Amino acid sequence: MTYKKRLSLLILLDSLIVLGSIYISYFILTPYFSIYTSTTLVISSIALFITHHAFAHYYRLYKKAWEYASIGELTSIFKSVTMSIALTALVQFLLIHDIYYRTLVITWMMHMLFIGGTRFSWRVYRDTYFNKKKDQKRTLIIGAGAAGTMVARQMKHGHDSELYPIAFVDDDVKKHKLEIMGIPVLGGKEAIETIVEQRRIEHIIIAIPSLKTSDLQDIYKECAKTKVKTQTIPKIEDIMVGKVSVNAFKDVQVEDLLGREPVQLDNDGISESITGKTVLVTGAGGSIGSEICRQICKFTPDRVVLVGHGENSIYAIDMELNKEYGKEMDIIPVIADIQDRDRMFEVMNTHRPDVVYHAAAHKHVPLMEYNPREAVKNNVFGTKNVAEAAETFEVNTFVLVSSDKAVNPPNIMGATKRVAEMIIQHLDKTSKTRFVAVRFGNVLGSRGSVIPLFKKQIQAGGPVTVTHPEMTRYFMTIPEASRLVIQAGVLAQGGEIFVLDMGEPVKIVDLAENLIKLSGYTVEEIGVQFSGIRPGEKMYEELLNDNEIHSKQVFPKIHVGKAAQVEQSTITSLLDGFDQLTTDNLKQMLLELANKKYREDSVKLEA
Numbered sequence: 129m130t131y132k133k134r135l136s137l138l139i140l141l142d143s144l145i146v147l148g149s150i151y152i153s154y155f156i157l158t159p160y161f162s163i164y165t166s167t168t169l170v171i172s173s174i175a176l177f178i179t180h181h182a183f184a185h186y187y188r189l190y191k192k193a194w195e196y197a198s199i200g201e202l203t204s205i206f207k208s209v210t211m212s213i214a215l216t217a218l219v220q221f222l223l224i225h226d227i228y229y230r231t232l233v234i235t236w237m238m239h240m241l242f243i244g245g246t247r248f249s250w251r252v253y254r255d256t257y258f259n260k261k262k263d264q265k266r267t268l269i270i271g272a273g274a275a276g277t278m279v280a281r282q283m284k285h286g287h288d289s290e291l292y293p294i295a296f297v298d299d300d301v302k303k304h305k306l307e308i309m310g311i312p313v314l315g316g317k318e319a320i321e322t323i324v325e326q327r328r329i330e331h332i333i334i335a336i337p338s339l340k341t342s343d344l345q346d347i348y349k350e351c352a353k354t355k356v357k358t359q360t361i362p363k364i365e366d367i368m369v370g371k372v373s374v375n376a377f378k379d380v381q382v383e384d385l386l387g388r389e390p391v392q393l394d395n396d397g398i399s400e401s402i403t404g405k406t407v408l409v410t411g412a413g414g415s416i417g418s419e420i421c422r423q424i425c426k427f428t429p430d431r432v433v434l435v436g437h438g439e440n441s442i443y444a445i446d447m448e449l450n451k452e453y454g455k456e457m458d459i460i461p462v463i464a465d466i467q468d469r470d471r472m473f474e475v476m477n478t479h480r481p482d483v484v485y486h487a488a489a490h491k492h493v494p495l496m497e498y499n500p501r502e503a504v505k506n507n508v509f510g511t512k513n514v515a516e517a518a519e520t521f522e523v524n525t526f527v528l529v530s531s532d533k534a535v536n537p538p539n540i541m542g543a544t545k546r547v548a549e550m551i552i553q554h555l556d557k558t559s560k561t562r563f564v565a566v567r568f569g570n571v572l573g574s575r576g577s578v579i580p581l582f583k584k585q586i587q588a589g590g591p592v593t594v595t596h597p598e599m600t601r602y603f604m605t606i607p608e609a610s611r612l613v614i615q616a617g618v619l620a621q622g623g624e625i626f627v628l629d630m631g632e633p634v635k636i637v638d639l640a641e642n643l644i645k646l647s648g649y650t651v652e653e654i655g656v657q658f659s660g661i662r663p664g665e666k667m668y669e670e671l672l673n674d675n676e677i678h679s680k681q682v683f684p685k686i687h688v689g690k691a692a693q694v695e696q697s698t699i700t701s702l703l704d705g706f707d708q709l710t711t712d713n714l715k716q717m718l719l720e721l722a723n724k725k726y727r728e729d730s731v732k733l734e735a
Contacts, residue, residue: 138190145242146180153234168224175219179212209239264292265330272298272313276335280309294327317350324354334360352645380646397618399427408433408481411488413441419610420485431458433479437465466510476517484518487529494662496541500715507544515552519559527617528552528565543722554696556623564620566613567627586647590654592640595661600633627687
């Protein structure tokens, strides 16, 4: 129906209700019709007719979408009807010198009944015969608060919704056994499995946008018992600013279950060290490097220099940052290889950064076992080039992105990262530049990490391959890792190795099984296959060895380690003889150097 036809119909309908109501009210109370009373009736009818349509226009009654009518629309009807009756009473007093209270009260009630009834009957009709589809999935909504109510309303009234709300679950016992929008609240999260079975639930929506990670883990454990697809609603801030709609449900991600509450940054300290400064990031196109750039840009540096070897990845992060922050700062993409010493000095001399975040590295453990020379050239010589260039051009702070694999490393990748730590620790002793390193565990969703691999295997129908049933790893999210790196730059006094308190390690087989369930399959359908430990892999990862641990935290969830002090001559002998060493000798020297233990007589870095 067009707007003009709809408007004409509503005006005609309201006119009949307005005139009919006052005449019916009058004849209910006045058994005899006289010339005097007829004049009163005509005056009252005209006054009511005019004032009603005036207030209906003012309160926009003819512009409401009545198929979605609720309390707000009812309030508009109440105001319009009440004001029109009040003005009619005023007209009676001024022209007739009397007010027919009983007639006006009955007229008011009939207006509310018929005008409200005609509007809301349209919604009832649409809800009953149009909205519910036969193929809609029976849905359980977890969370009977404001977000859950919005989700339920959207499901019931949305014409294209594939879901239909059957019940709520909420841990607030005051809501139990009540109904919200005609939907019962059947219990707390412990009742999820029973409700799914009894109510034949086909879909679950977690509608608590502010849910903490630990609480989400508890709820998901209950949902996982049902084998019903489970989704969550977007973050409430994304809904409020209009980025997504309330019904833009997303699958529960394994990152949601493994992630922890985010580290709260020292924003004042970060602003002081970054705002208005020049910041250079190596490996800026990688998973960690690009997220460091995103986090840095929030603090409005004067210039961000994006250094990377791959043109496609640098192009992508350059376009992204320029689109969002290009008007606030200079964003400069630089294609350069950290192994090219002259190029690194040229870049550092050209841009003269205040802070350098060195995230460029080869990181794949098995791959580096087969290519040890490339690992050394990139992770050791590359770090040395960038660090010495930073020292030469008096960079204020240099932050090395390191790894938990640098602790007691049995593999080439971890050994090269440990030697890189040693290089910057040695430079820190004689340099004006503050050199620090940051260690953390595996990053969820980064390139080459285990989760993308598992997802591909699941999409292919399985099986998911896990090296060993007891293999464990520490995990953190990309944003959390990046925030730690930035925070370390603020905390740096020089020479420290910062380590995140990463909580409890996670079994890889548990991670695989969770990912299978989150994808809508059972472990039996996809299968888990154990392939055996790969070259260079450790069964358990460490963040600090026993001799490096400081129990005191220097910042919430951040420790500082006492790392081994190694004579520079030992490192120099490895680097100077690199070209002459055989691959086997290179591996042996590298692992021996990286595994030198902390000496009690060395300089300690107190927390």
